[in-house]
Amino acid sequence: MPELPEMENYKLLLQQKIGGQTITDISINREKSINVYTETFIRQVQNQKVVEIERKAKHLLFYLENGRVLVLHLMLGGLMFYGTEEEKPDRTIQIRLSFGSENLYFIGLRLGYLHLFTQEGVKEELADLGPEPLNVNFSLDHFLELVENKRGMLKNTLVDQEFLSGIGNCYSDEIAWHAHLLPDRTMDDLDKKEKVQLYESIRFILPRATQFGGYMDQPLFKGDSKTGDYPSQAYVYDREGESCRRCGNKISKGEISSRKTFYCRECQH
DNA sequence: AGGGCAACCCGGACGC
DNA sequence: TGCGTCCGGGTTGCCC
Numbered sequence: 001m002p003e004l005p006e007m008e009n010y011k012l013l014l015q016q017k018i019g020g021q022t023i024t025d026i027s028i029n030r031e032k033s034i035n036v037y038t039e040t041f042i043r044q045v046q047n048q049k050v051v052e053i054e055r056k057a058k059h060l061l062f063y064l065e066n067g068r069v070l071v072l073h074l075m076l077g078g079l080m081f082y083g084t085e086e087e088k089p090d091r092t093i094q095i096r097l098s099f100g101s102e103n104l105y106f107i108g109l110r111l112g113y114l115h116l117f118t119q120e121g122v123k124e125e126l127a128d129l130g131p132e133p134l135n136v137n138f139s140l141d142h143f144l145e146l147v148e149n150k151r152g153m154l155k156n157t158l159v160d161q162e163f164l165s166g167i168g169n170c171y172s173d174e175i176a177w178h179a180h181l182l183p184d185r186t187m188d189d190l191d192k193k194e195k196v197q198l199y200e201s202i203r204f205i206l207p208r209a210t211q212f213g214g215y216m217d218q219p220l221f222k223g224d225s226k227t228g229d230y231p232s233q234a235y236v237y238d239r240e241g242e243s244c245r246r247c248g249n250k251i252s253k254g255e256i257s258s259r260k261t262f263y264c265r266e267c268q269h
Numbered sequence: 270a271g272g273g274c275a276a277c278c279c280g281g282a283c284g285c
Numbered sequence: 286t287g288c289g290t291c292c293g294g295g296t297t298g299c300c301c
Binding site: 091 | 271
């Protein structure tokens with residue numbers, strides 16, 4: 001479940017690997033993963049330098065020399081691996097971008113995709129995304145304004161990409177736990193103090209998760225000890241029956257809007 | 270507006 | 286080992 005922290009981690013590591021590097025070869029093994037004909041994709045992407053990598057919400061944007069942009073969304077279960085043919089995991093590869101003898105492999109793209117756009121096209125494509133919760137401009141006042149007339153459930157609000165971008169199923173639970181709030185609380189029920197705490201928890205959980213490399217179960221490259229260290233640091237996510245790191249009570253598992261939801265019924269209210 | 274739900278997709282985990 | 290079955294889960298779109 002790649003969310004903001006996973007993608008941010010990927011961005012930081014990939015910048016060092018392929019930033020400024022030229023895409024020397026391409027193989028598309030699954031045409032559904034791209035939005036143009038394979039020939040078009042290859043014509044516009046091959047021999048292009050990756051001039052910059054940016055993360056927007058759960059997307060990774062690869063800016064090419066020619067002004068085109070590759071927009072990646074891993075959706076469920078998507079992941080990347082960077083390395084040589086011999087090092088790559090024994091998984092089905094949907095797309096391979098080569099950088100000389102090393103390659104960037106895209107794996108597990110079922111609903112995920114690597115779409116090609118012009119810069120204007122990207123703007124249009126991502127126009128409906130809400131603000132970046134880690135942006136320096138995203139102040140407490142901005143947040144309070146945003147939640148002013150919100151009425152839905154806390155969890156649903158956090159994962160709503162038009163409200164805030166980048167938070168998914170895992171980190172919405174982590175944030176709610178950190179804020180001492182139950183995920184099924186409704187937004188209009190929160191008092192000022194709880195809203196302030198919620199903001200602070202968002203700003204605490206996401207960078208912390210990024211620091212631990214998020215929730216991936218595969219390293220990005222051979223010797224990568226950073227990616228995927230978060231599970232051992234998680235507060236509630238996927239910890240049903242384990243003890244709460246705050247109060248020691250057993251973590252519960254429930255369901256909200258058909259998403260599995262983890263929480264502590266003792267110290268979240 | 271917000272909740273509920275189906276559809277999308279198919280590799281991989283699991284069961285026999 | 287091998288085959289069949291089913292799950293996962295972000296996003297979109299539709300209904301109520």
